[in-house]
Amino acid sequence: MSALILDGKTLAKQREQMLKQRVDKLELKPVLATILVGDDPASATYVQMKVNACGRVGMGSRSVTLPETTSTEELLATISELNNDPQVCGILLQHPVPAQIDERACFDAISIRKDVDGVTTQGFGRMAMGEQAFGSATPAGIMTLLDHYGIELAGKHAVVVGRSPILGKPMAAMLLNANCTVTVCHSRTADLADQIGRADIVVGAVGKPELIRAAWIKDGAVVVDAGYHPGGLGDIEKDGLESRVSALTPVPGGVGPMTINALISQTLEAAELFA
Ligand SMILES: Nc1nc(=O)c2c([nH]1)NC[C@@H]1CN(c3ccc(C(=O)N[C@@H](CCC(=O)O)C(=O)O)cc3)C=[N+]21
Numbered sequence: 001m002s003a004l005i006l007d008g009k010t011l012a013k014q015r016e017q018m019l020k021q022r023v024d025k026l027e028l029k030p031v032l033a034t035i036l037v038g039d040d041p042a043s044a045t046y047v048q049m050k051v052n053a054c055g056r057v058g059m060g061s062r063s064v065t066l067p068e069t070t071s072t073e074e075l076l077a078t079i080s081e082l083n084n085d086p087q088v089c090g091i092l093l094q095h096p097v098p099a100q101i102d103e104r105a106c107f108d109a110i111s112i113r114k115d116v117d118g119v120t121t122q123g124f125g126r127m128a129m130g131e132q133a134f135g136s137a138t139p140a141g142i143m144t145l146l147d148h149y150g151i152e153l154a155g156k157h158a159v160v161v162g163r164s165p166i167l168g169k170p171m172a173a174m175l176l177n178a179n180c181t182v183t184v185c186h187s188r189t190a191d192l193a194d195q196i197g198r199a200d201i202v203v204g205a206v207g208k209p210e211l212i213r214a215a216w217i218k219d220g221a222v223v224v225d226a227g228y229h230p231g232g233l234g235d236i237e238k239d240g241l242e243s244r245v246s247a248l249t250p251v252p253g254g255v256g257p258m259t260i261n262a263l264i265s266q267t268l269e270a271a272e273l274f275a
Helices: 008-025 041-056 072-083 103-109 121-128 137-148 168-177 192-197 255-274
Strands: 031-037 060-066 088-093 157-161 181-185 201-204 222-225
Touching: 008 041, 008 137, 008 255, 031 041, 031 072, 031 255, 041 060, 041 255, 060 072, 072 088, 072 103, 088 255, 103 121, 121 168, 137 168, 137 222, 137 255, 157 168, 157 192, 168 181, 168 201, 181 192
Parallel strands: 031 060, 031 088, 157 181, 157 201, 201 222
Antiparallel strands: none
């Protein structure tokens, strides 16, 4: 057996074609506002990738860059301006922000209608309850990828490793809503190897290079890796997996491009729904 490769890079490209056609039908072009606080080069690269994706589908973007020393109040003021700007239909606040800032307060200041990255408490709650909401971009992109490849979810045991507010927690809720039996593991899980061994679907969302060992994963499982570390490593060790699992996401070229695609899809949806 050779695993089905869940090719997020190609799917994101295909979906951009469709998005572009929808954007072309709108009178006003949707604008995504991006906020980058500080000068972490990796964060700057990710934000630039999001801006570039907007350009490829014909959407506009507004890049706000704030200094490393920005206070919570200053960031809240920026968010408030963007909330009140009728040209802006989506707001992305790049995570993480510097330690002196109350990130949760800033995420929650984003208008629910403009929360196209799915980071607000209200958006999370609505998504978890199955109400209309924009999902957190990375798990939303993963769900689109699994759906595109026809991966069956109902009744499957999914093990999510990681419980962060914008990745592990919303991932677990989305898989639960898709009728998976969901186990959430994290840094304090005592028997991680045993938990992983019971998974039909494994999602690596811990942000630790190859924390999840290939040998723990059972034959035929579906392997989704949201990690991306220096040297091209994911959260999941891939040694020998391709010949014995049923499907896996490559790193890079799997989850990352789908994250960006979810963000721009939801920005367009916000424009169609609320503009
Ligand atoms: N509010 C917020 N929302 C986010 O969605 C968010 C965030 N903050 N902070 C940081 C993480 C990281 N992230 C990535 C998106 C795309 C790639 C991506 O496309 N990566 C390419 C490789 C890129 C390369 O070559 O460096 C790939 O996996 O194929 C990676 C990482 C979004 N994040």
